[in-house]
Amino acid sequence: MLKRLRFPIRYVPFAATVAVFIVAYAIGAISFKNFFTLRVFVNLFHDNAYLGIAAVGTGIVILSGGIDLSVGAVIAFTGMLVAKLTACGINTGLAILIALAVGILFGILQSTLIASFDLPPFLVTLGGMFLARGGSFIINEEALSILKNPVLDFIEDNLQLSLGNGVYLECIEVVYLIVLLCGIVFTQWTPLGRRIYAIGVNEQSALLMGVPVARTKIMAYGIAGFCSALAGIVFTVYLKSGNPLNCIGLEMDAIAAVVIGGILLTGGVGYLLGSLFGVLTLGLIQVLIMFQGNINSWWTRIIIGILVLLFIFMQNLITKLSDKKQ
Amino acid sequence: MDILRTTGISKSFGEVQALKDVDFSLEAGEIHALMGENGAGKSTLVKIITGVYQPTNGSIWFDGADRRLNSPQEAEQIGISTVYQEVNLLPDLSVTENICLGREPRKFGFIDWKAAKERARKALAKLEVDIDVSANLASYSIAIQQLVAIARSLDVECKLLILDEPTSSLDENETHQLFQIMRHLRDQGLAIIFITHFLDQVYEVCDRITILRDGCKVGTFRACDLPRVEMVSKMIGKSKEEIDSMGHRAPSSSEQALGPVILKAENLESRGVVGPLNFELHAGSQVGLAGLLGSGRTETANLLFGIASYDAGHLEINGKVANKLTWNPRKAVKARLALIAEDRKLTGVIPDLTVRENIILALQASKGAMNQIPRRQQDQIAEEYIRRLDIKTPSPEQLLKNLSGGNQQKVLIARWLATKPELIILDEPTRGIDIGAKAEIEALTDDLCKAGMSVVFISSELEEIVRDCQRVVVLRDRRQVGELAGTDVTMKNILKMIAG
Numbered sequence: 001m002l003k004r005l006r007f008p009i010r011y012v013p014f015a016a017t018v019a020v021f022i023v024a025y026a027i028g029a030i031s032f033k034n035f036f037t038l039r040v041f042v043n044l045f046h047d048n049a050y051l052g053i054a055a056v057g058t059g060i061v062i063l064s065g066g067i068d069l070s071v072g073a074v075i076a077f078t079g080m081l082v083a084k085l086t087a088c089g090i091n092t093g094l095a096i097l098i099a100l101a102v103g104i105l106f107g108i109l110q111s112t113l114i115a116s117f118d119l120p121p122f123l124v125t126l127g128g129m130f131l132a133r134g135g136s137f138i139i140n141e142e143a144l145s146i147l148k149n150p151v152l153d154f155i156e157d158n159l160q161l162s163l164g165n166g167v168y169l170e171c172i173e174v175v176y177l178i179v180l181l182c183g184i185v186f187t188q189w190t191p192l193g194r195r196i197y198a199i200g201v202n203e204q205s206a207l208l209m210g211v212p213v214a215r216t217k218i219m220a221y222g223i224a225g226f227c228s229a230l231a232g233i234v235f236t237v238y239l240k241s242g243n244p245l246n247c248i249g250l251e252m253d254a255i256a257a258v259v260i261g262g263i264l265l266t267g268g269v270g271y272l273l274g275s276l277f278g279v280l281t282l283g284l285i286q287v288l289i290m291f292q293g294n295i296n297s298w299w300t301r302i303i304i305g306i307l308v309l310l311f312i313f314m315q316n317l318i319t320k321l322s323d324k325k326q
Numbered sequence: 327m328d329i330l331r332t333t334g335i336s337k338s339f340g341e342v343q344a345l346k347d348v349d350f351s352l353e354a355g356e357i358h359a360l361m362g363e364n365g366a367g368k369s370t371l372v373k374i375i376t377g378v379y380q381p382t383n384g385s386i387w388f389d390g391a392d393r394r395l396n397s398p399q400e401a402e403q404i405g406i407s408t409v410y411q412e413v414n415l416l417p418d419l420s421v422t423e424n425i426c427l428g429r430e431p432r433k434f435g436f437i438d439w440k441a442a443k444e445r446a447r448k449a450l451a452k453l454e455v456d457i458d459v460s461a462n463l464a465s466y467s468i469a470i471q472q473l474v475a476i477a478r479s480l481d482v483e484c485k486l487l488i489l490d491e492p493t494s495s496l497d498e499n500e501t502h503q504l505f506q507i508m509r510h511l512r513d514q515g516l517a518i519i520f521i522t523h524f525l526d527q528v529y530e531v532c533d534r535i536t537i538l539r540d541g542c543k544v545g546t547f548r549a550c551d552l553p554r555v556e557m558v559s560k561m562i563g564k565s566k567e568e569i570d571s572m573g574h575r576a577p578s579s580s581e582q583a584l585g586p587v588i589l590k591a592e593n594l595e596s597r598g599v600v601g602p603l604n605f606e607l608h609a610g611s612q613v614g615l616a617g618l619l620g621s622g623r624t625e626t627a628n629l630l631f632g633i634a635s636y637d638a639g640h641l642e643i644n645g646k647v648a649n650k651l652t653w654n655p656r657k658a659v660k661a662r663l664a665l666i667a668e669d670r671k672l673t674g675v676i677p678d679l680t681v682r683e684n685i686i687l688a689l690q691a692s693k694g695a696m697n698q699i700p701r702r703q704q705d706q707i708a709e710e711y712i713r714r715l716d717i718k719t720p721s722p723e724q725l726l727k728n729l730s731g732g733n734q735q736k737v738l739i740a741r742w743l744a745t746k747p748e749l750i751i752l753d754e755p756t757r758g759i760d761i762g763a764k765a766e767i768e769a770l771t772d773d774l775c776k777a778g779m780s781v782v783f784i785s786s787e788l789e790e791i792v793r794d795c796q797r798v799v800v801l802r803d804r805r806q807v808g809e810l811a812g813t814d815v816t817m818k819n820i821l822k823m824i825a826g
Contacts, residue, residue: 010462189436191428194419198427201416208414209478210399210428268418 013262013270013315017277020260020307024284032291038167040287045173048283050075050235051253052176055261055275056183057227058254063187064220065200065267066121070110071228072250073132076243078103078232080136083144083242092151100229106132107225108218115214129251136244145241152237172234179230183272186223196220200267256308257282264315281307328387329354329485329517330375335384337370342728344370346541347384352486357508357518359528359549361561362538366760368521371538372488375519376408377401389485407479411491413471415478417464422446424463425478449477453507469500476507487511488519491758493527505531525554537561561761585609588749588780589630589663593639600625600804602639605797607749612771612781614795616788616820622804623784624668627753630782631665632658644748659692664742666735668753668784674738677727681719682708684726684737689744711740715770732763739770750774751782756790768794792817800824 029036045052054071061068078099085095110128114121146152161169187193195216198206207213236242259265260281261274285303289295330352337345345367352358362368373379375386377395386393388404395401398408415424422443431441446459455473463471472492479487489508493501508518508531520532528535529549537544537560544560585608595601600622607613615623628634630641632654641648643661658665667674676684685708690699699707708722715736719729726734735755742750752771756764771781771794785791791798797811800823808823810816 185436189439191430191432191437194423194427194430194437197419198416198423201418205414205416206427208398209416210402268416 009318009321010269012318013311014274014277016311016314017260017262017274017281021277021281021284024281024288028284028288028291035287035291038163038165042163042167042169042173044280044283044287045176046170046238047286048279049172049176050231050238050247051250051257051282052276052279053179053227053231053234054250055254055257055279056179056272057224057231058251059258059261059263059270059272059275060183060187060196060227061121061220061224062255062258062263062265063200063267063270063272064196064217065203066111066114066217066220067125067255067265068107068110068221068224068228069122069125069251070106070128070132071224071231071254072247072252073129073136074103074106074225074228075232075235075250076246076248077106077132077136077139078229079236079242079246080139080144080244081242082233082236083146084139086146086149087144092149096233099233100226103225103227103229103232104222105225107221107223107228110225111218111221114221115217133244133248136242140242140244143241143243143245146236147240152240155237172238175230175234179227180272180276187272192216192219197268200269202268253282253304256304260307260311262311262315264319265312327354328352329389331387332371332375333385333387335371335374335381335386337367337374337379337382344541345374345381348538348541348543350536350543351546352517352519354485354517355512355515356533357512357520357531359532359535360519360521360538361528361535361557362760366538366561367541368538369490370541372408372490372519372521375401375486376406376488402479402482405483405485406488407482407484407486408488408490409472409475409479409492413468413475415463415471415475417471418462421450421457421459421461421463421466421474424474425449425459425481429482445481446477449481450474452480453477467500469496469504472496472504473507480511484516486517486519488521490521492520493522501527525557528557529554539563584611585778585780587642588644590642591630591639592642594629594636594641595638596625596629596634596636597638599634600629600801601636601806603629603799603806605799605806605809607780607782609748609780610775610778611797612775612783612795614791614798614815615782615784615801616791616798617801617824621801621824623801624753625804626801627665627667627751627782627784630658630751631655631663633665659688659745662746662748664688664745664747664750666738666742666750666752666755668757670731670735670738675726675734677725679726680723681712681717681726681729681737682722685711685722685740685744688741692745707744711743715740715743716766730759730763732759732766735759735763735767736770739767743774747779749780749782751784753784754786755783756785756787764790788817788820791815792820 054075058068058071081099081102082095085098086092106128110124113119113124155171159171163169187196195211198209198211199213199216203213235246257278258275261270261276261278263270263274282304286300289297289300328351332348332350335345335348336343348367348371350371360368360371370379374381377397377400380396386395388406393404425446426442430437431445432438443459450457450459450473453473453476455470457466457470463474476487492504496504508520512518522528532549534546535549535552535557536546537557539561587606588609589607591603591605593602593604595603603626605613615626617623625634629636635653636650641653643663648657682704686699686704689707693699705722711717712719712722717736717740718733726737729737739755755767768790771783775781783791783795792815795815797809798815798820799806800808800810800820802824810819
């Protein structure tokens with residue numbers, strides 16, 4: 001068979017994301033002094049690590065054909081939980097483990113409802129969002145700061161990698177990169193991960209092909225719960241406080257990052273690596289506007305909105321094109 | 327040597343007895359056709375063998391042991407695989423994954439994609455298919471997708487392969503390729519159950535034939551011992567003479583004066599979709615649209631009914647121009663047009679409404695939601711059409727999903743007849759329904775013509791068109807290539823035009 005050298009159409013959304021990122025980065029590098037530096041680049045990861053971790057979970061859920069609206073609220077809840085537990089004198093490591101367990105459990109509970117009663121994920125996780133948000137106010141009505149925590153201070157002071165010029169790779173961005181890597185390996189190279197794609201493409205067919213659909217769904221939301229909890233912990237470490245008002249609407253940023261990253265909102269199509277570029281692009285827009293200095297920072301949101309619409313439009317076009325080819 | 331024996335299988339759904347005491351046996355290394363009208367119990371029997379349903383009574387013996395199958399997965403594990411008419415695979419994933427999903431080769435716990443591709447390639451090579459296995463399944467034709475589905479079945483230890491109407495969306499070449507593969511697999515000792523509506527194909531490829539009727543087994547025959555006419559008469563439970571008379575309904579009104587023009591198409595075209603089209607449809611006559619799959623028959627129907635818009639030419643309904651910018655199905659219905667679309671499951675029947683509600687639907691819609699048809703009148707209309715079209719249903723209040731395919735089709739026709747159309751377009755009204763119901767639908771269209779209606783009849787079975795239509799518009803490659811009328815309407819002439 002003749003093998004034509006041509007770019008497979010399924011990589012187009014991913015390539016487009018990378019291209020947008022590179023273009024935006026180039027614009028910054030040309031327009032602003034001190035933009036094209038390692039510090040700015042590493043900061044991009046540092047400032048968006050929590051969003052990135054959340055986007056990995058969201059990406060997995062969306063690939064499975066679902067949606068998770070509880071992300072932001074779970075981040076706030078687990079952040080508050082860690083802050084509260086450490087304030088009560090519980091070992092920081094233990095507090096983190098408890099928070100992670102709570103996140104996983106929360107995801108599993110939601111997906112059990114979704115899978116066993118065939119409820120729409122949009123509504124179940126909407127309920128979950130209110131529960132978790134309310135829960136974080138029950139823990140404490142106001143922000144709880146974590147000051148003088150020996151474990152976190154030790155991590156902050158010692159667990160960092162010098163990249164020269166006074167730039168350090170810190171713990172939270174490393175955690176993000178590890179989570180992302182695990183997510184990519186999981187979705188591309190494990191049978192369990194491929195099941196997520198399978199149910200995302202077509203649940204009914206997947207069932208007939210012997211995929212345990214309910215269990216796979218529960219797993220996807222469990223992972224998302226874990227990611228949300230981890231994002232909550234990272235966010236708390238990043239700000240050194242928990243706040244019940246944190247991350248309202250963050251799930252939407254995560255969804256936007258995932259969509260811009262080329263993952264089809266209906267599930268089954270796309271790559272988790274795309275979410276990295278989605279997150280970086282969102283972060284980059286913020287940085288660009290910050291560097292520019294005299295544009296209202298809310299323009300970030302407008303640009304994100306335009307980008308999301310453009311990407312949805314492009315994916316629609318690609319779907320139609322590949323249908324036509326058939 | 328038998329590989330499968332069912333003994334005394336019965337299955338009832340509520341009060342409906344779908345299967346009665348069926349004994350069925352299958353040998354390793356044979357292709358066995360399962361024939362029957364819709365509602366004969368074919369699909370119920372298959373679903374019992376594949377573990378989708380559990381029998382009310384009776385037992386299944388497969389490959390040396392009595393089995394009780396609770397799910398398709400269990401059936402697959404013991405070596406029973408099914409390939410359905412609609413390919414139940416995952417179009418957005420690669421061919422490799424579609425073959426290997428759930429049993430991927432691993433290395434250190436991770437999927438070994440290289441080995442997986444190799445395995446997919448090997449599985450397809452057994453079927454003599456050589457394609458790029460890392461491409462998405464959706465990038466291949468339905469024929470290839472079906473072969474991929476078969477390759478997936480064979481990738482596990484498969485002893486019985488059930489092919490449920492695999493040829494209905496394949497062209498002739500693809501069908502022959504599939505048959506070659508089936509023979510090849512049979513010779514290797516696989517047992518194949520083949521379900522199809524095409525009689526030719528049964529004789530071309532099958533060794534034995536089991537006929538079911540009304541949930542009972544009529545008998546199992548060697549294909550070479552069973553003349554075709556006898557098979558059909560056994561299937562529909564009618565005598566040879568009856569069938570012959572059914573088959574030779576002469577196009578009586580062919581030379582008669584044509585009624586007034588209801589629809590006129592002049593150079594009608596939707597660029598890149600279908601056209602240009604030139605024809606006139608007259609009251610009281612039936613016009614056939616003939617052509618191969620993909621020749622533009624459905625597209626033409628959609629164009630006339632305003633589902634697709636046209637961008638060149640001229641469309642006139644009852645002397646009034648249908649403006650190309652505003653022509654849509656709503657206006658078409660107002661102009662007394664009716665379209666019975668090809669895929670009745672997708673665009674026609676509403677399975678969870680009753681027969682009465684389904685019949686009344688279009689009429690109610692044309693009156694508007696504020697102007698509800700009184701219940702008594704609804705009952706009257708439903709009763710009338712159930713009688714006129716001989717719809718087999720226990721009552722007008724039966725849910726439509728409980729009716730057989732042929733009867734669902736009739737309900738759909740009834741729905742549009744209730745709006746008293748002047749022009750009715752039937753897109754493949756006989757697809758996927760049994761021979762008896764086909765004959766009834768053909769008789770019905772004839773009656774509609776006699777009552778002064780104009781009928782557009784689309785069918786991929788040319789005999790039907792030759793039998794029923796006074797005029798035939800022939801399409802090829804989405805273009806009109808000719809028109810035949812009167813005594814020129816013969817199979818030979820149509821085929822000549824289609825072949826070009």
